[in-house]
Amino acid sequence: xxxxxxxxxxxxxxxxxxxxxxxxxxxxxxxxxxxxxxxxxxx
Amino acid sequence: xxxxxxxxxxxxxxxxxxxxxxxxxxxxxxxxxxxxxxxxxxxxxxxxxxxxxxxxxxxxxxxxxxxxxxxxxxxxxxxxxxxxxxxxxxxxxxxxxxxxxxxxxxxxxxxxxxxxxxxxxxxxxxxxxxxxxxxxxxxxxxxxxxxxxxxxxxxxxxxxxxxxxxxxxxxxxxxxxxxxxxxxxxxxxxxxxxxxxxxxxxxxxxxxx
Numbered sequence: 001x002x003x004x005x006x007x008x009x010x011x012x013x014x015x016x017x018x019x020x021x022x023x024x025x026x027x028x029x030x031x032x033x034x035x036x037x038x039x040x041x042x043x
Numbered sequence: 044x045x046x047x048x049x050x051x052x053x054x055x056x057x058x059x060x061x062x063x064x065x066x067x068x069x070x071x072x073x074x075x076x077x078x079x080x081x082x083x084x085x086x087x088x089x090x091x092x093x094x095x096x097x098x099x100x101x102x103x104x105x106x107x108x109x110x111x112x113x114x115x116x117x118x119x120x121x122x123x124x125x126x127x128x129x130x131x132x133x134x135x136x137x138x139x140x141x142x143x144x145x146x147x148x149x150x151x152x153x154x155x156x157x158x159x160x161x162x163x164x165x166x167x168x169x170x171x172x173x174x175x176x177x178x179x180x181x182x183x184x185x186x187x188x189x190x191x192x193x194x195x196x197x198x199x200x201x202x203x204x205x206x207x208x209x210x211x212x213x214x215x216x217x218x219x220x221x222x223x224x225x226x227x228x229x230x231x232x233x234x235x236x237x238x239x240x241x242x243x244x245x246x247x248x249x250x251x252x
Contacts, residue, residue, distance in 0.1 A: 006059065013056050013066075013176045016073030023076050024175070027186075028115040033125030035075040038068040 044124050045082070049074035056229055079122055083129055085180050089135045097217040100137030106197065106219025107133060113189040114163070115170040115177075116226035124214040124242055128235075136218040142210050156221050160197075161225045166188050170227040194220075 024041050025041060053070035056062065062070070084104075091100035119125045144152075169186035171177045177186065197220055204213040225231045 002138050009059050010201070012072060013060060013062070014110035016053075016077070017066075017071045019076050020071070023072060027112050027189075028175075029076055029080065029112075029182075032081065033120075033122045034118050034172060035072055035079070035122075036239045037174060038065075038072050040065040040068055041072065 045075055047080050048078050052078075061223045062113055073084060079125075086130055087127065087133050090130060091137050094138055096134075096137045096141055099140040100134060101209055102212055103137050103140065103215040103219040103222075104133050106216040107223045107244065109193050109197075110160075110190070110220055110223035111226070112184055114168045114227045115172070115175075115186070115195055116223070117170065117232040117236055118174075119174050120239050121242075124238065128238065132222055136222055137215070140218060144210070144214060146205075146210065149205070149210055150216065152221075153205075153213070153217050155195075156217050156224070157198060160194055160220055160224050164194060166227070167227050170232075201220050 020041060024037055049071050051054055052074045053067050057067040087104060088097065088101065091097045119128060164187060168190045169177050169183060197216060200216055201213050204216070218250055
């Protein structure tokens, strides 16, 4: 069960990192609000 | 609220996976985008469903999102404002598609929006913001190419829908394009700046939803 939870969270973390990557790319999310980009992604 | 939920998600993942503070910051940013988008989609589609305009609003929304993705444009300073503005524009235009306009009116609007979209594409795409500035000319050119690709697909889709006599759907994608390109033009930036100023004057400081 714990192994499955870790796998699921790893997948979720990867999805979040991917989304964050698209957030700083030239493409724009279609919403009219941009959250502040974290410093580590500005580097 | 969006920030709190995102922080909770990120901290939970970070604790279990022993992530570094930098990684947790990235999780927070990613969660803010996803949670914010989900809340907005659910709000828009629920309201459209209640108003019995779900089909046309969905098509309008997809069109709006496609142009916005590559064209960029103005942004608001807080999520709450974005949510209210987004719902008002998308659902408002979606409701407008229920009016039975004549074929000539839709065709004229289509031609007008097409010319405006080409001009906007050549002159202002990609519309960047303070938080995200696109200075590299190669990237700017690539964004323009993607925008024009979307415009070609949009153009063919409008003609296809009109040939099938689906005028309400044709109007929906024409209005979706109109809403999106408005936010790329200087007028769109002025409009959102005005909304931000007005909201700050009336509501005080900027806070998250």
